[in-house]
Structure formats: structure tokens, C-alpha cells
Amino acid sequence: MAARSIGSHVSIRRGYAAAAKTALSIGGSAFQYFPKNPRSLELKMPYDRSDAAACAAFCREHGLPSIGHAPYPVNLAIDDQAKREAIRRALLNALDITDACGSIGLVVHFGKFSGPDPLQGYKNIIQLMNSVLTEYEGKALFLLENMAGEGSQIGTTFEELVHMRQLCAYPHKVGFCVDTCHLFASGYWNGGNWPEVERRGLELGFFEHVRAVHFNDSVYGSGERKDRHARIGHGRIGLPALRAALQSPALARVPFVLETEPGADGTHRDEIAFVRELAAGR
Numbered sequence: 063m064a065a066r067s068i069g070s071h072v073s074i075r076r077g078y079a080a081a082a083k084t085a086l087s088i089g090g091s092a093f094q095y096f097p098k099n100p101r102s103l104e105l106k107m108p109y110d111r112s113d114a115a116a117c118a119a120f121c122r123e124h125g126l127p128s129i130g131h132a133p134y135p136v137n138l139a140i141d142d143q144a145k146r147e148a149i150r151r152a153l154l155n156a157l158d159i160t161d162a163c164g165s166i167g168l169v170v171h172f173g174k175f176s177g178p179d180p181l182q183g184y185k186n187i188i189q190l191m192n193s194v195l196t197e198y199e200g201k202a203l204f205l206l207e208n209m210a211g212e213g214s215q216i217g218t219t220f221e222e223l224v225h226m227r228q229l230c231a232y233p234h235k236v237g238f239c240v241d242t243c244h245l246f247a248s249g250y251w252n253g254g255n256w257p258e259v260e261r262r263g264l265e266l267g268f269f270e271h272v273r274a275v276h277f278n279d280s281v282y283g284s285g286e287r288k289d290r291h292a293r294i295g296h297g298r299i300g301l302p303a304l305r306a307a308l309q310s311p312a313l314a315r316v317p318f319v320l321e322t323e324p325g326a327d328g329t330h331r332d333e334i335a336f337v338r339e340l341a342a343g344r
Contacts, residue, residue, distance in 0.1 A: 066308065066341045067092040067127055067317035068277075070330035077110065078117035078163050086124055088331040089338075092317030094274075097130045097159035097168070103145075103152040109159055118164025127317045129205065129239070129274045130160035130168040138190050139173030139183035139216065146190055153194045153204075161200030166273050166317075169205045169239045172217025172226075183216050188229050195232040203237040205273055210247035211287035218248035220259075220268040227271065237271045241321075242307055243278035243292075246299050249285030253303040260312050269312040277318040277337065279304065293322045294337055301340065308341045 069090030074081045078095070085093030098106035121128055133156070136149050153170065160168045175183025195204060206226060209217035216222065227236045245251040251259050263269045279297030281290035295301050308318065318337065325332045 065091075066314075066338075068320075068334055068337050068341070069093040069317065070320040070322075070324075070334060071095065071131070077113045078159075079113055079120055082117050082120045082124075082126060082128065084329075085128075086126060088329045089334045090126075090330070092127045092129075092319055094129045094131055094169070094319045094321070095163075096133065097156045097163070098133060098152070100131070100133045101135070102133060103135050103148045105151060105155045106159065107155065109162075111162055114159060114162035118162065121164050128163060128165040129317070129319065130156060130163070130165050130202070132156050132168055132170045136170060137173050138170065138187040139175035139214070141177065141182070141186060146186075150190060150193050154198055157194070157198050157200060157202060157204070161202040165202050167203030167205040167237055167239075169207050169274060169276075171207050172209045172223065174209070174214035175216055176214060180216055183214070184222075184226070187226060191226070191236070192231045195230065195235045198235070203273060204235055205237045205239040207239040207241055207276070208244050208248070208250075210241075210244040210289035211249075212247070212289045215287070218244070219250055220263050220266050224266045224268050237273040238268065239274040239276060240272055240313075241276035241278065242299065242304065243276070243280040243297075244289060246280045246284050247282055247286060247288055247290075249287070251303075252284040253299050256303060256306040256310070260310055264312060272313065272316055275307075275313060275316050275318045276321050277304075277308070278321050291322050294320070294333060294340070305340050305343070308337070309343070
């Protein structure tokens with residue numbers, strides 16, 4: 063089996079290039095980062111373009127794929143027009159930085175909708191995606207991520223993500239990120255049905271557009287719709303099920319990134335090594 067690209071989320075506290083160097087130094091062969099403040103929609107302007115270019119050059123030199131992650135307040139499904147404009151601007155800013163860093167794409171949560179008509183939530187998502195992607199001209203992809211179903215039950219299935227991409231005016235700018243904790247928590251994957259999940263994804267054409275995996279165990283059980291990540295092997299999914307996803311031929315060329323609590327040394331060094339062993343069947 064070909065070696066998987068495995069890494070973790072890393073901080074950009076010392077800059078984008080430093081984040082890439084940190085990822086490599088802890089044994090990562092991929093990494094994720096926040097292009098800007100993850101807690102705010104405030105724009106990061108100006109940002110250090112020379113640092114972003116250095117990050118891109120370092121990653122090319124070392125064959126180190128990276129992905130950005132949109133800030134947490136981003137909610138594509140929201141109705142509030144003022145917030146939608148702030149989200150649009152924040153996404154364009156984050157996409158610009160992600161592209162400058164040479165990353166695969168920017169991971170964006172599907173969104174949550176609390177209104178009486180879920181269809182309106184889907185319409186909101188498509189409209190906001192179109193508004194962003196009309197203006198965005200970079201190479202980094204807009205990576206829709208599946209949801210756990212906590213607080214809102216939209217965005218939990220491959221079918222929904224595929225349909226959103228198809229209905230978007232710019233499908234060539236859209237890819238997917240699969241979160242294993244979310245997939246399990248939503249009940250779409252029960253831990254024992256990976257062959258069925260894989261078959262469904264292949265039939266839908268879903269996996270051909272997957273560009274990243276958030277590789278997380280789950281604190282809660284399948285179908286409980288609670289988004290709480292656990293370190294690999296310390297949650298409810300179980301190592302056999304996680305190994306099945308990790309070794310899936312459908313995900314052979316996709317980077318796997320940990321979003322779990324760091325180890326005693328403050329990094330994911332040990333967990334990355336453990337996941338490599340898991341991928342190798344040991």
C-alpha cells in the first residue's frame with residue numbers, strides 16, 4: 063500500500079513558513095492551519111505575502127501538502143444578511159491567503175440552519191458559495207466539510223455535499239473534506255459499514271472530489287450527533303474501523319490531518335507515528 067500523507071493541525075503563531083517547518087519536524091507529511099484568526103470574521107489585511115510565498119516554496123520542496131481552515135464563525139447557511147456579507151469577505155480573505163501558501167484548499171463547514179424550512183438553508187449555502195466563488199480566482203479549492211448533525215441536521219451525508227457542488231455555479235472550484243468524527247457522530251458511518259460508505263461515495267462520484275480527511279476519533283457514539291473529537295484509539299469509533307478508513311483505496315491520494323488534542327510534548331508527533339503504524343496494518 064502506498065504511504066499515506068499524515069499530519070496534524072499546526073499553529074501559525076510564528077508565521078506560515080514556520081508552521082510548515084513545524085509540521086515536517088514532528089514527522090508530518092501534511093498539515094492544516096488557520097490562515098487568519100479562527101475566532102473572528104475580521105480580515106487579516108495586510109498579511110505577509112513573502113511569508114506565504116516562503117511557505118509555498120518550502121511545501122513544494124518537501125512534497126508537503128497543506129490545507130487551510132476557515133474561521134469558526136463562518137456559517138454558510140445563515141439568514142442574517144449583515145453576517146453573510148462579513149462571512150463572504152472573511153472567506154475571500156482566507157482563500158487568498160490559502161492560495162498564496164500553495165495549499166490544496168480551504169476547509170469550510172457545510173453550515174447550520176435553525177429555521178423551519180431546511181430548504182432555505184441549502185439555498186443560502188449555494189447563494190453564498192456563488193457570491194464568494196464569483197470573485198475568487200485562485201487555485202486553492204473551496205472544500206466543503208461534512209457535519210456531525212449537532213444543532214442542525216443538514217450537511218451530514220455525501221449526497222448533500224455532492225448536490226451542493228453540482229448546484230454551485232463554479233463546481234470546478236469546489237472539493238470536499240471528510241471528517242471521520244463527524245461522519246461517525248452523524249450516524250452515516252456506524253464503524254462497521256465502511257465498505258457500504260465507500261461504495262455509496264464511489265457511486266455518487268463523491269470520492270473523486272475529496273481533497274482532505276480530518277482524521278479524528280469520536281468521544282460519542284454513532285448517531286449521537288455530538289461533535290467531540292478524541293485522539294485516535296481513545297474514542298468510540300474503534301481502531302479496526304479507523305484502519306478501514308485509513309486504508310481505503312478511495313482515499314489513497316488524500317492527506318489525513320489530525321484535529322485532536324496534542325500530546326504531552328505539545329505536538330502530535332506521537333499520534334502521527336501511531337497513525338502511520340495503523341496505516342501499515344501494525
